Amino acid sequence: MKNKLLRVIIMCSIYSMVGLVVQTMLLTVLLASPNYAQKGKSVKEIYLTLRLKNADLQTVIQEIEDQTDFYFSYDLKHLDSRRLFTFNSRKISLNKVLQELAKQGSLNIRRINNAIDLKKASERNRGLEEIMTPVQDVVVSGKVTSGENGEPLPGVSILQKGTTKGTSTDFEGRYSLRVPEDAILQFSFIGYQTKEVTVGNQTTINVVLPLDMAELEEVVVVGYGVQKKENLTGAVEVISNEQIENRQSPTVSQLLQGQSPGLTFSVNNNGFQPGANVGIDIRGIGSLNGGEPYVIIDGIPGDMNRLNPEDIESISVLKDAAASAIYGARAPFGVILITTKSGTANQKITATYSGSVSFASPQRLPEMLDSHTHARVLNEAGVHGRGGQPYSNEVIDRIVAYQEGDFDYLKQFTVPDAIYYETMPRPNGTWGFNQNGNANYDWFDEYYGNALNQKHNLSFQGGGQKTSFYFSAGYLGQEGVLNYGTDTYERVNVMGKVKTKITDWWDFSYQPRFMKSNRVIPNMDKQGSYDLIFHQIARTMPSNAKYDGYGNIMIQSKIPWVDNGGTDNIEVTENWQTFSTELRPLKGWKVNADFAYKSVDYFRSDQELTVYDHLVDKSTIPSGNTVPSNIQQYHQSNSYWTSNIYSSYSLTIKEQHNFMLLGGMQFEVNKGRSLDVIKNNILVQDVLSLQTATGEPAATESLSHWATQGFFGRFTYDFKGKYLVEANVRRDGTSRFREGNRWGFFPSFSVGWNVHEEPFWKGLNKIVNTLKFRGSWGELGNQNVTAYQDLALIPLRSSALNWIFDYGQTRPVGYTGTPSLVSPDLTWETVSTKNVGIDAGFFKNKLKVNFDVFERETSNMIGPSEAQPGVLGASLPQANNATLRTRGWELAVRWSQTLNNQLTYYITTSLYDSRAVVTKYLNPTGTLSSWYEGREQGEIWGYTVNDLYRSQEEVDAYTEEMDLTAIWGGTWRPGDVKYEDTNGDGAVNNGSYTVDDHGDLSIIGNSTPHYQYGISAGVNFKGFDFSMLWQGTAKRDLYFNGDQNMYWGFRTWNQSSLFPEHLDYYRDQEGDKYIGVAMGADNLNTDAFWPRPYIHNGENNKNRIASTRYLANGAYLRLQNVQLGYNLPETFLNKLSLQKLRVYASGENLFTITKLPKGIDPVAINSTRGVGKTYGADRIISLGLTVTY
Missing domain, CATH: 2.60.40.1120 (Carboxypeptidase-like, regulatory domain)
Structure with a gap:
């Protein structure tokens, strides 16, 4: 069925392209003429074919230039452009035409060879003069x-x-x-x-x-064209090249942070590692099944993070359905339109080099406790938590001696030829580690340092009368801030763009684009995940030794894993070829067509090598969890074709009524293939190849394909630029659904009113010079669902069933599983958006204000099916039965002014908020662990906690009258969390854990970022420029589960991550050299913030159930960028024959203000290793220059 749709799409495209070629040929015949001017001929001997009715002077001149070799010179503002002319002749002399123009238009016309000059003349001087002389x-x-x-x-x-x-x-x-x-x-x-x-x-x-x-009127790139910003009726934000140039962020997504209200950002496990992408949502969550903006690069879908930011001219963010509806099924949650730089016609060739060198360092690394404090604190927790003291008194004595430099004391415990005293031999012949080491390391300082990055770009652009071009090549090299292992990202971008005028009415352009990137990540503990490195560092004890007695690096420091455990190499190659053409058969009529092909090659080679540990007798043994070694290679190739064919016609009637009609079609075909192979036992670790591994290969293969086809249209109308109307329609088909459910119809409608164009507004123009009200409504479909849900897939499996089928087989027996159930009615999610906005300009547009209120409802979301009998024997398919409603608003205010023609400055602020609520979802029991009707995205359920137990008497009194067994069935002690009985039933519990019966639970916070804002400011004065960008979130609640040791500190004795902020824990016993934070009574801290610590997970977790007391404040303010530059004056540039020379210093992520602990980046908090285990954004200081010749 899918193949049938693919064939239909391909055939339609072929027919459309053939039609375009035929149309071009016909137009060429129709518009061409054999009557060309010949050198030396009089205008009386040159004949034309003219069929013009009520044509203005420019139209007549254009027709003459098209049919002859003459070119005209005139100043239109000095001529009567309102005069209309009519000619209807198959053969008319040029002399007669010019005489008629001179007579009716009151013109003096002078022909000198192939040049014809028009000037306004009095009745006496009008006429035609012809001069043909040898030209000097x-x-x-x-x-x-x-x-x-x-x-x-x-x-x-x-x-x-x-x-x-x-x-x-x-x-x-x-x-x-x-x-x-x-x-x-x-x-x-x-x-x-x-x-x-x-x-x-x-x-x-x-x-x-x-x-x-x-x-100079500001125009905005919109779907399939441009519009004057004054005439926009949709919610569109424009980000210019000046806002993102010379920034040191490697990807475009990172550059957009803080630039536009309504854009929200998230990161994955890899955090802000070199080359990392940042996830973007427009106006919050779009669907429970996920959704992201549709990215269009020069009219073609693409990945903006594979684009060189230096090639970008502007970015338009289409936020509502009215603006994005014309893109249909791929754009239900907004569109990001990127326009790259182009050459300019009639411009001499210029060459521009821009480059920078950057120094990166960690911004918010936590500070580990010193070894002695760490040991004493863990011992105190061990006494409470059933485990005893992890550190013996002897080891703590060694730790103190090591910190004091008393190596003579330590020599008695080690081998005679030891040169390091960070650890001592153990009876089993190994070196001591963890609680048996006596070193003193802050492992974050040890692992992380500074990195050197560089960026270079070279571009050429220019153009003649008919052809313009732009060419660029860029290189980005990033080093990670890890001191060990290979941690790099490199990317090369090459782009070209050539546009030529084949005729005055026919343009053709070609744009190739190439990208190749290479990411190398250290493998740690046989896993290449970047967040795992952070995770392992965080729980490495400071007493762990880096060096054994002989100076060999200890395996327990994890450094050998990072240095020698192999690497995860990811290479991505992307190749784009785009062809486009534009025809203008008649005035106001345009025909556009483009075709693009993209190939993406993804290759990943993951080597997990055996790492060796050194023993006291100087021999080595392989580390158990690095055996066997293996190599895994994953190769994925993807091919993508797309084409757009559309035509538009613009018409103005009586200079008042402006119409535009556009219609077209688009198709997309995507095919992918992947092969994954792994082999164990690498023979030669210096030659990393599948051929050098001796293990049995295990391979998997996958194939995928999908296709879409769409037909779209747009109608716009405005009356004197005052009353604005726009309508869009889109009919889309996708191969992701079954026949009968594949096609959807998606309309949108918007209106606007430029109040400042009204006569009654004249008196207010000096204060409020622009004021526009606009409103929109639209529906779009979401086809971004898991592929092949319409097919009953039969799983192929294998298992070691030889003991059942004793056929002497040496391989596992293959068999099939039960096919999955499918829903015959699975179809589009429908996204309906309403938007009302106001745009205003004050004091000659020095102050601009934009305000929008919106509602987006995603219905027919894919969710669980109706409950079926337990004897069904198969998992249920999904169904279109859920609805999500998002409501929000956004505000942008900008002030800009120029003083004394020398100093220019601006200040821009933006603020945004939204809330998403599930209004329909199949959850009959209302369980809180799933979505339910009325649930707001990000809500946190928890208990009310006002305090800790401060004495044993308080514990006894409360536990005697309160049933706490649902929380913890063991012993409660002073310093434990005191959960409140909010419903007054004598027990603290979560009831049935449902909406109707949630016991003492209540909604205590929300983890969705609220009131996100951005602040930018800049000033230019006599060649100097300064700018800065701040961004942040004003309100966000976070709750860290009990196993998140980056927040709580204490976990089991070998998984705790203890920092200075964790020392404010409950202590009701005096301390000494071996237990506690301080000596004697100074150790007491019964007014603490943190509860009593344990090194038993059960005891710890009873105090870490979500509660009001330990709800963290995730709000933050970050200085995203600051930049100081200087443009050298012309007098100096003239001596160097340069057009421009700018030097600058820039800083990214210079600091962050937040109440979260160090080590937890407020932007990068999500990780499968635990909240806070994601690497945060680096602080980057850059020096750079831009030179144009």
């Missing part, structure tokens, strides 16, 4: 200045019209160019109106270019 070359020079302030304009493009011959102005706005006398010079510069001047007998031509206000 002349040298023309002059100066180009700005019409805004009279300043010289460097880099202005000057072209001889109709040729590629040209030059550009220098830093003083001057130029010189040899051209024929009859040449017309075109002066063009970004942000200014293009001007044309006929050379004639002039040798000095000075030009003043006026500002092009239409071009």
Whole structure:
């Protein structure tokens, strides 16, 4: 069935492309003409075919230029552009056409060879003059200045019209160019109106270019086109290149933190390791089954984290359904549109180099207790927790001696030729470790240090009259901050973009893009997970030795695992080829088509090598958990094709009614294949290959494919830019569902009102110069579900059943399992979004305010099926039967101002919040361990705890009247947590653990980040620029489970992670050299924050059930970036023949303000190893420069 849909999509695409080619050929025939101007011919001898009705002057001129070799020179603002002309002739002389233009348009027309110059004339002077003379070359020079302030304009493009011959102005706005006398010079510069001047007998031509206000109007990239920001009716945020350039974050996702309200971020187990990606959500959680924004790069879906940030021109974030609906099934939770840099026509070639060197260091590493304190504290916990003292008095004496440098004392315990005294021999011939070591290490300081990173980018761009190009190559090299092992990330990006005008009405562009990355991670304890390294370091005792008596590195330090236990190598190669074309058959009509192919090759080689431990007799033995060695290779290849074909038509009636109609189709095909092979017993560890491993290979293979097809349309209308209407429709089909459920229809509608365009607003314009109200509604489908849920898959398994089937077999017997049940009705999740927004500008737009309120409801979410009899014999399929509603708001305020034409500054703030509530879910019993109707995302259920037991009398009195067996059936002691009986039934428990019967549990907090904000500010003054970016979360509750020793400190004796903040624990006994924090009565601490510690998990866990007392505050404020730069002045650049030279210093993640303990990054708190075991963001200091030649 899926193959049938694939064939249909491919055939439709072939037909569409063939149709496009045929259309192009027909247009070429229709629009071409054999009547070309010939050198030396009079206009009376040149004939045209003109069929124009009520055409303006520009249209007539364009038609003449298309059919002849003539080019015109004129200043439209000095001509009567309202005059309309009508011609209807298969053969009309150019002389007659020009005479008619001169007569009706009151023009003086002068033809000099192939140049025709138009000027406004009085009735007496109007007419046609024709001059044909031998053309002489002349040298023309002059100066180009700005019409805004009279300043010289460097880099202005000057072209001889109709040729590629040209030059550009220098830093003083001057130029010189040899051209024929009859040449017309075109002066063009970004942000200014293009001007044309006929050379004639002039040798000095000075030009003043006026500002092009239409071009300066802010436009926003939206789905399949651009729109003026003033006319937008959807919720769209634009992030410019200036906001992210020269940042040292390796991926685009990291650069977006704090840049736009409504963007939320998360990390996986790998945290902020080199090259790590950051997960992004737009306006919170979209579905219980997950959902992420649809990323479009230059019109084609892609992975923004594989893109070189230096190639980005702008980023548009489409937040509501009205803005993203045209992308359909792939975009239910917003769209991120990335536009890369391009060359500019009529621009001389420029080369730009940007590079930086960065120094990275850990930002929030915890501080371990010294060995003596650690040992005494654990001993105190051991006395309480059934285990006795982990550290003997003899070992503590050795620890004290080692810390005091008394090595003479230590020599009596070790071998005669020992050179290190961090550990002593044990009777079994091994060296002591853990509680038998006497070293003193802060293992975080030992493992983590500084790293050197570098980034280099080189780009070229430019263009002639018909062709423009952009080419770039970039290299990123990151070192991890681990002092041991290989911890690196490298990425190479190459991108090209060429756009050419085949004719005046036909453009073609080609964009190749290549990326290759390589990530190398140390393998620790036969696992390549980065968070495991952090986990192992956190629970390594400070008394553990790094060196044995002979100076060999101890296996228990974990360093040999990191250094010699193998590596996890991940190579990713991505190759993009994109072809696109645009045709403009008639004024206002565009036809666009693109085709893109992507191949991704993912290769992972994981080597787990045998590591050896050194014994007291100087022999070595393999470490048990590194035997046998093995090598695993995983290769995945993925191919992706996509094409868009669409056409748009724009029409303006009476300069008041503006219409735009767009329609098109898209298809996608994705195919993947993977092979995973593992072999044990590597013979030669210096040659890491499957061929050098002797074990029996175990291999698995997987295949996958999916396809989508969509048809889309858009209609926009505005009346004088005042009243705005937009409608989008999308019909999508996907191969992820069964036939009959594959297609969905998804509409959206939005309106806007530019109040400031109303006559009654004139009096308020000086204060509130722009004010727009907008509203939108739309529905989209979510096809991002697990593939093949519509197929009853039969699992293939193998098992050692030879003892049942005694056939003398040496391999496991293969068999099939019970096929899974499928739902015949599984289909799209439907995402419906409503949005109301206000955009306002005050004091000539110095102050801009944007405010949005939204609601998103995801219905038909995939959830559990109805309950079935227990004798069914198979797991139940999922069904579309759940609903999630998200409501929220976002606010952005920006102030920018220029003072005395020298100092420019800006301040931008943003604030966002949302709450997601399940409104429908199949949970008949209402169990709290699952979703239920009314449950808010992130809610934390727990007990009320006001205090600890402060005395034995208090314990006895409370436990006598209160039933606490549901919490803990053992003994309660002073210093334990005192749980409150909130429902007054004489017992503390969770009832049936359901919504209707939850005992003494209540909702005590919420782990979803709330009130997320960003603050950015910058100033520019005489070449200096300074900027900074802050981001954070104002409210977030966190509860760390009892096994999260990074927060609680104490666990079992060999898994505790003790830091200074953990010393505020309950102590009601005096201390001495071997037990407690302090000596004698100074050890007492009955007003402590933390409960009495144990090294027995059961005893500890009774005090660590979710409660109000130990709810952590996850709010934070982080200085995300600060940057200081200097642009060298023109006088200096002129001497070096440079256009730009900027040097800068930058800092990333300089500090974080939070109440969370060190070691727990408030952004990176989630890990399968335990909360806080994810590596946080590094502090990065960079020095860099940008040079443009």
